[in-house]
Amino acid sequence: MQAKLIFKNMAPYTPGKQIEDVKKEYGLSRIVKLASNENPFGYSEKVRQAIPNMLDGLEIYPDGYAKALREELAKRLDVKEEQLTFGCGSDEIVDILCRTFLENGKNTIMATPTFPQYKHNALIQGAEIIEVPLKDGYHDLPSMLEVINSETKIVWLCSPNNPTGALIPKEDLVNFLEKCPEHVLVVLDEAYYEYIDHAKNPNSVSLLNNYENLVVLRTFSKAYGLANLRVGYGVASEEITKLLNITRGPFNTTTISQLSALTALKDTEFLKKTYQENITNKLAFMQFCNEAGLDFYDSEANFLFVKLPTSGDQLFAYLLKNGFIVRSGEALGHPNGVRITIGSKENMEELQQLIKNYLATI
Numbered sequence: 522m523q524a525k526l527i528f529k530n531m532a533p534y535t536p537g538k539q540i541e542d543v544k545k546e547y548g549l550s551r552i553v554k555l556a557s558n559e560n561p562f563g564y565s566e567k568v569r570q571a572i573p574n575m576l577d578g579l580e581i582y583p584d585g586y587a588k589a590l591r592e593e594l595a596k597r598l599d600v601k602e603e604q605l606t607f608g609c610g611s612d613e614i615v616d617i618l619c620r621t622f623l624e625n626g627k628n629t630i631m632a633t634p635t636f637p638q639y640k641h642n643a644l645i646q647g648a649e650i651i652e653v654p655l656k657d658g659y660h661d662l663p664s665m666l667e668v669i670n671s672e673t674k675i676v677w678l679c680s681p682n683n684p685t686g687a688l689i690p691k692e693d694l695v696n697f698l699e700k701c702p703e704h705v706l707v708v709l710d711e712a713y714y715e716y717i718d719h720a721k722n723p724n725s726v727s728l729l730n731n732y733e734n735l736v737v738l739r740t741f742s743k744a745y746g747l748a749n750l751r752v753g754y755g756v757a758s759e760e761i762t763k764l765l766n767i768t769r770g771p772f773n774t775t776t777i778s779q780l781s782a783l784t785a786l787k788d789t790e791f792l793k794k795t796y797q798e799n800i801t802n803k804l805a806f807m808q809f810c811n812e813a814g815l816d817f818y819d820s821e822a823n824f825l826f827v828k829l830p831t832s833g834d835q836l837f838a839y840l841l842k843n844g845f846i847v848r849s850g851e852a853l854g855h856p857n858g859v860r861i862t863i864g865s866k867e868n869m870e871e872l873q874q875l876i877k878n879y880l881a882t883i
């Protein structure tokens with residue numbers, strides 16, 4: 522069976538190693554996964570307590586409009602309810618955006634390396650991909666502006682950027698929006714928004730008042746620790762949101778995921794702890810890297826991209842047999858580095874010792 526021509530050059534997503542597989546393969550009893558930027562502190566205890574009460578009505582389709590979550594989120598973000606689109610993770614919002622705006626003959630602009638789903642979904646819709654290399658881990662915004670033309674539909678800004686962690690400073694973001702033509706949608710993917718140093722918060726949602734062509738993406742998968750429940754959302758003008766909701770499947774989030782997200786939203790203590798621990802443990806890890814002579818990119822996220830004198834695959838393999846799963850740079854389009862999720866203090870100390878041992882062997 523012949524799929525679209527572009528499928529000849531495409532492959533399914535290769536996920537990070539699964540914990541159970543690694544245990545079996547290396548005969549390990551314990552694995553620490555620092556590969557997918559999940560929350561090392563789990564998720565809110567309030568969500569755990571609430572889930573057993575969500576088990577009635579599984580035979581009934583969910584509220585596709587996600588009314589309760591929508592009301593609460595609109596209030597917290599100070600936007601209208603009609604400005605929100607919910608998805609099966611923000612991954613799905615990326616897909617919905619591509620399906621709504623991209624087609625053959627149009628192009629879309631993104632950094633490289635960045636989150637791979639922009640390119641993947643854009644290719645499926647037949648759009649031309651224009652990739653602009655990062656500069657020292659940061660988006661090269663002037664160069665991205667330069668390549669915009671009349672056929673450009675979407676520019677993707679990932680901030681903090683995955684896999685480097687660099688945040689687009691607010692000034693640069695506003696300057697970009699100011700210069701970006703109005704026919705181009707600017708998608709600001711803020712999957713790590715809750716981790717950004719509060720002093721550097723770009724307050725991006727408030728920019729929607731000035732820039733009608735902006736879409737902000739957020740998720741419950743990272744700092745809220747609900748990756749498994751798959752809830753993300755987009756914030757945009759009412760006009761754009763209406764279009765996205767035409768594309769969106771009618772029941773794309775479940776009642777359990779909606780109510781869990783709503784409960785997580787209200788547990789500000791859990792979020793505060795996550796934020797604080799991440800900053801403390803990230804600073805300690807950065808200090809370790811400095812002392813070990815390892816360079817890394819600036820990071821406002823819950824991960825650090827560490828540059829290596831060897832291939833990323835090599836350190837990845839060493840850590841794997843010692844029970845730590847990280848993400849090799851080679852797999853992320855950036856050779857000679859690894860992306861490491863910031864874990865708990867104990868796990869990071871153990872990891873640092875392993876990296877030290879590794880460096881002594883090369």
Ligand SMILES: *Cc1c(COP(=O)(O)O)cnc(C)c1O
Nearest residue numbers: 610611612636683712740742753
């Ligand atoms: C993790 C991640 C997402 C996707 O998260 P969902 O689980 O689909 O909500 C989106 N963008 C970036 C940059 C990410 O790192």
